[in-house]
Amino acid sequence: MISHTKVRIELVALFSACALFLSTIEYMIPKPVPFMRLGLANLPIILALGIFTYREYFLLLLLKVLGQGLISGTIFSYIILFSLAGSLSSAIFMLLIFTLFKDKVSRVGISLGGALASAISQLFISRLILFKEATYVIAPLFLFSGLISSIILGIFANEFIVKSKWYSTLKESKV
Amino acid sequence: MKKLTPIDIIIFILFLTIGIMSFTLYSTVSENPEVHVTAGDKEWVYDLSVDTTVSFEGPIGFTTMEISNNRVHVHDSDCKNQICVLTGWIEKPGEWIACLPNNVFIVIEGHTDIATEEEADDISY
Numbered sequence: 001m002i003s004h005t006k007v008r009i010e011l012v013a014l015f016s017a018c019a020l021f022l023s024t025i026e027y028m029i030p031k032p033v034p035f036m037r038l039g040l041a042n043l044p045i046i047l048a049l050g051i052f053t054y055r056e057y058f059l060l061l062l063l064k065v066l067g068q069g070l071i072s073g074t075i076f077s078y079i080i081l082f083s084l085a086g087s088l089s090s091a092i093f094m095l096l097i098f099t100l101f102k103d104k105v106s107r108v109g110i111s112l113g114g115a116l117a118s119a120i121s122q123l124f125i126s127r128l129i130l131f132k133e134a135t136y137v138i139a140p141l142f143l144f145s146g147l148i149s150s151i152i153l154g155i156f157a158n159e160f161i162v163k164s165k166w167y168s169t170l171k172e173s174k175v
Numbered sequence: 176m177k178k179l180t181p182i183d184i185i186i187f188i189l190f191l192t193i194g195i196m197s198f199t200l201y202s203t204v205s206e207n208p209e210v211h212v213t214a215g216d217k218e219w220v221y222d223l224s225v226d227t228t229v230s231f232e233g234p235i236g237f238t239t240m241e242i243s244n245n246r247v248h249v250h251d252s253d254c255k256n257q258i259c260v261l262t263g264w265i266e267k268p269g270e271w272i273a274c275l276p277n278n279v280f281i282v283i284e285g286h287t288d289i290a291t292e293e294e295a296d297d298i299s300y
Binding site: 097101104105106108109112113115116120137139140143144147151154 | 178179180181182183185186187189190191193194197198269271282
């Protein structure tokens with residue numbers, strides 16, 4: 001018999017692998033500024049809410065940031081700071097929204113909240129270390145791309161949760 | 176299709192408001208186009224209509240900016256990739272040139288109807 005811990009670790013690994021795959025897809029899409037992100041890799045994180053424990057959730061997050069750094073080759077550059085700040089703040093904010101509202105919020109709201117937290121923290125870092133006062137030039141671009149992509153991601157996540165039988169078995173088996 | 180909840184809508188409106196507010200930042204700048212240059216911790220302001228050539232010192236050397244005929248470009252830079260030089264001339268408010276390796280950022284500020292989709296795309300490239 002396979003132990004319960006092993007099953008859970010494999011589940012985290014599966015979600016992380018999915019995040020890395022989506023990061024690769026995202027990396028192939030051309031973008032005007034290198035650190036701008038569509039946030040495709042946040043899909044597994046949005047889906048992890050409700051089926052992962054806090055430890056598993058943050059483990060997934062860490063693996064996602066490291067994996068993205070490896071794939072884009074930015075792991076040892078300052079861009080990892082943007083990635084880390086964005087991912088961490090959005091993950092914490094999404095977890096907060098989810099724990100506060102539970103079933104009163106759909107994945108669209110969670111996704112939007114995550115994108116907003118991510119955009120704001122990245123703009124803040126950009127203001128701090130890169131563009132200083134001139135950050136406002138890139139702010140609208142940052143915010144609106146995040147707005148649109150997070151709505152699409154949220155709708156996808158909603159649909160996935162309703163339709164996937166695999167996902168509903170995960171939900172039931174949560175400890 | 177799963178239904179959206181009121182909280183979804185509230186978060187959406189909050190996001191949209193912040194997004195629109197970020198656009199209004201553009202119109203708070205002064206009438207005459209000015210060239211704002213940030214190099215390291217310092218910031219300089221030049222008049223776009225006065226022709227001049229200035230050098231800024233950054234961590235890897237000098238970046239020379241030239242203002243002529245109401246346009247700005249980086250004439251010369253000690254950086255390796257020369258992206259700032261290749262950016263060429265900029266003239267409209269909101270346009271910018273960045274030399275990341277040398278930590279120099281040049282942006283034109285001034286009064287403009289910049290909040291259109293086309294302009295936003297111009298800025299991105």
